Amino acid sequence: MFLLEKTYDFDELVRQNVHTHTVFSKCAKPEMVFEDMIAAAEACGLETLAITDHSDLNDGIDTYANFLILKERLARIDTPVHVLIGAELSAYGVGKYAEPYEVDKALDFASYSHIHYHLPSWEHPEDRSPRGYAEHELQILNALFDTDRSDNIAHPFSPCKMPFFNEEEKTATLAAITDGELGDILAKGERAQCSWEIHTPTFLCFPDFSKRFWRLGKEVGVHFTLGTDAHTLAALDPRPYLQRLKEIAGT
Numbered sequence: 435m436f437l438l439e440k441t442y443d444f445d446e447l448v449r450q451n452v453h454t455h456t457v458f459s460k461c462a463k464p465e466m467v468f469e470d471m472i473a474a475a476e477a478c479g480l481e482t483l484a485i486t487d488h489s490d491l492n493d494g495i496d497t498y499a500n501f502l503i504l505k506e507r508l509a510r511i512d513t514p515v516h517v518l519i520g521a522e523l524s525a526y527g528v529g530k531y532a533e534p535y536e537v538d539k540a541l542d543f544a545s546y547s548h549i550h551y552h553l554p555s556w557e558h559p560e561d562r563s564p565r566g567y568a569e570h571e572l573q574i575l576n577a578l579f580d581t582d583r584s585d586n587i588a589h590p591f592s593p594c595k596m597p598f599f600n601e602e603e604k605t606a607t608l609a610a611i612t613d614g615e616l617g618d619i620l621a622k623g624e625r626a627q628c629s630w631e632i633h634t635p636t637f638l639c640f641p642d643f644s645k646r647f648w649r650l651g652k653e654v655g656v657h658f659t660l661g662t663d664a665h666t667l668a669a670l671d672p673r674p675y676l677q678r679l680k681e682i683a684g685t
């Protein structure tokens with residue numbers, strides 16, 4: 435379901451960060467202690483902070499146990515920040531999900547990755563061309579939106595997660611998605627009450643696609659969210675990217 439109001443105003447969007455990792459994610463810096471993250475979020479004027487630690491197949495992480503721990507710690511903190519305890523869940527293949535449905539539904543914020551192709555557990559398409567990956571991504575999202583699992587899509591269509599492709603091939607995976615396909619999947623996500631993250635690293639890295647994503651998303655009327663994929667306290671603040679985000683979106 436939608437957790438945040440619909441807006442196409444970047445000045446509003448930079449007051450949220452829906453993609454952040456605590457030390458429960460192995461890739462986060464040791465400074466990413468939950469309480470310190472909330473203090474940092476307050477300091478940089480965030481109104482909403484979503485915690486989205488990784489939750490991948492066979493990762494040895496108990497997502498539900500960590501959720502309960504953070505909920506308990508949150509109850510002891512007095513903060514004006516709206517804190518959502520969620521996870522970066524995995525749709526690791528077409529109709530394949532790493533967590534049971536009940537765990538997904540217990541979380542405040544179920545943000546789904548459909549594109550962690552760098553992980554050994556991830557399903558790959560038979561056709562390993564850029565178009566093959568584009569089709570596979572669309573199939574995963576289509577199957578996901580036939581369920582009510584997802585509140586948000588984390589780093590949608592991000593080729594950053596395809597280390598086996600060079601830069602040209604990564605860009606080609608985005609160009610391989612037609613406007614018709616992109617519009618259709620954005621509309622289906624909206625009907626499934628799922629928001630689409632403007633993932634600042636991807637949005638800035640692939641501006642041609644980002645323009646299409648933003649334009650078609652607005653046309654369709656989707657809910658956008660904003661996330662920096664913060665693994666450090668400094669990266670919790672999206673405001674340094676504000677001007678560039680606006681330039682790319684043409685707003």
Ligand SMILES: [Zn+2]
Binds near residue numbers: 522588589
């Ligand atoms: Zn990710």
Ligand SMILES: [Zn+2]
Binds near residue numbers: 453455522663
């Ligand atoms: Zn992440």
